Amino acid sequence: MEGMERISIPTPFSVGRVNCYLFTKNGLTVLDPGPATEEAYEELERSLARFGYSSSDIDRVLITHPHMDHFGLAHRLVAESNAHVFAHEDAVEQLSDPIGYFEKEQEYFRPFLLSMGMPMDTVDTVLELPEPYTEYQDPVTVSHELAEGDTIDVGVELECLSTPGHAPGSLCYLAKTEGIMFAGDHVLPDITPNPLLTLAPGSEDERTRSLPTYLESLRKVLDTEVPFGYGGHGDPISTLQNRARETITHHQERKERIADLVADHEPTTAYQIMKEMFPDLPATEMFPGMSEVIGHLDLLEDENRVVISESDGVKRYELDTQQYE
The missing domain is CATH 3.60.15.10 (Ribonuclease Z/Hydroxyacylglutathione hydrolase-like)
Incomplete structure (x- = not known):
């Protein structure tokens, strides 16, 4: 050009x-x-x-x-x-x-990641790693x-x-x-x-x-x-x-893989799915890993294919069996 x-x-x-x-x-x-x-x-x-x-x-x-x-x-x-x-x-x-925005994200995502099943010590590590x-x-x-x-x-x-x-x-x-x-x-x-x-x-x-x-x-x-x-x-x-x-095709295929993982482990958390998909993921990559999994769970939720329950402040996912009858 x-x-x-x-x-x-x-x-x-x-x-x-x-x-x-x-x-x-x-x-x-x-x-x-x-x-x-x-x-x-x-x-x-x-x-x-x-x-x-x-x-x-x-x-x-x-x-x-x-x-x-x-x-x-x-x-x-x-x-x-x-x-x-x-x-x-x-x-x-x-x-x-940008620094103030990052600090607001840290404040929001600490309880959010806990609600997705991530252990407290892992949450602290994941949110503090980007600071440098x-x-x-x-x-x-x-x-x-x-x-x-x-x-x-x-x-x-x-x-x-x-x-x-x-x-x-x-x-x-x-x-x-x-x-x-x-x-x-x-x-x-x-x-x-x-x-x-x-x-x-x-x-x-x-x-x-x-x-x-x-x-x-x-x-x-x-x-x-x-x-x-x-x-x-x-x-x-x-x-x-x-x-x-x-x-687009990549994400549709990844969505189906995550649906299969939910079916194999239900009820399950986003964190458990991430550990299953990416077992050797370093802490530096866990936030992108959680973003990936939660994004595909959002797609499944939008398609009414998962049921979300909450206990002890943690959300768990199951396939909606009515969709498969």
């Missing part, structure tokens, strides 16, 4: 490098600059210099979603350039106070709050597609005239994004139903019929529609 460059920014996370995109035709626009590390900043500066720019020349910073490997460096770039920051309206709170990683993000003020259908001229018109699920406030940017979608982490070429549990936008006492929401957002990608994608990680996605379909 003329006037667009993809650069690979290092991150301290297991996912590896993050893709940052430069648009150079209508001023200088940076999409997803990477985490707030010196290594990320230096790599971005070297890349900008190759095209005759520096960070002080940036006019716009576009953010696909409020995860630190994508937005963490934005604050520093804005301080150097006075660039305008664009993000979805549902991402604004987390971007403006919070340093890779700085608060950034969004100057332009975006919503579905908004457009931005970066030398090519980008149309906003709201795609919550992997994160609240997730946005894909469509260059329709080019047949291209800048997909963030909504669709990735080689891995399946985890629809992480988080607080519902604007709430301190309600969680997202991330996986059902994510699948709805994937179907919106299919509706666009855009053939080509640039994701937040990995190589370009040459068959975007096929990859979106593969991701």
Whole structure:
């Protein structure tokens, strides 16, 4: 695509490098600059210099979603350039106070994970483990709050597609005239994004139903019929529609596997299912693991295929036998 460059920014996370995109035709626009590390900043500066720019020349910073490997460096770039920051309206709170948002999530998810059957000592470990990683993000003020259908001229018109699920406030940017979608982490070429549990936008006492929401957002990608994608990680996605379909199929198959596990162990808790599915999962991955299992249980609940009971503050799942009569 003329006037667009993809650069690979290092991150301290297991996912590896993050893709940052430069648009150079209508001023200088940076999409997803990477985490707030010196290594990320230096790599971005070297890349900008190759095209005759520096960070002080940036006019716009576009953010696909409020995860630190994508937005963490934005604050520093804005301080150097006075660039305008664009993000979805549902991402604004987390971007403006990421540490405060994380602390609110810790407060909410402690009793929630207990209610999903996770032991207290494991809950404490799971919620405290991410604390050292919070340093890779700085608060950034969004100057332009975006919503579905908004457009931005970066030398090519980008149309906003709201795609919550992997994160609240997730946005894909469509260059329709080019047949291209800048997909963030909504669709990735080689891995399946985890629809992480988080607080519902604007709430301190309600969680997202991330996986059902994510699948709805994937179907919106299919509706666009855009053939080509640039994701937040990995190589370009040459068959975007096929990859979106593969991701939907993956989750439908995983849902059926979890239904079988519920049937084999009922009544059971989300934590017991997670341990059965991922017996060697390290504590660092248990929150994504719980998000995965609870997301599929949410799908089964939406299909009226499970019955949920509660005793001693813990929720347990059984298959609804009436569905199988």
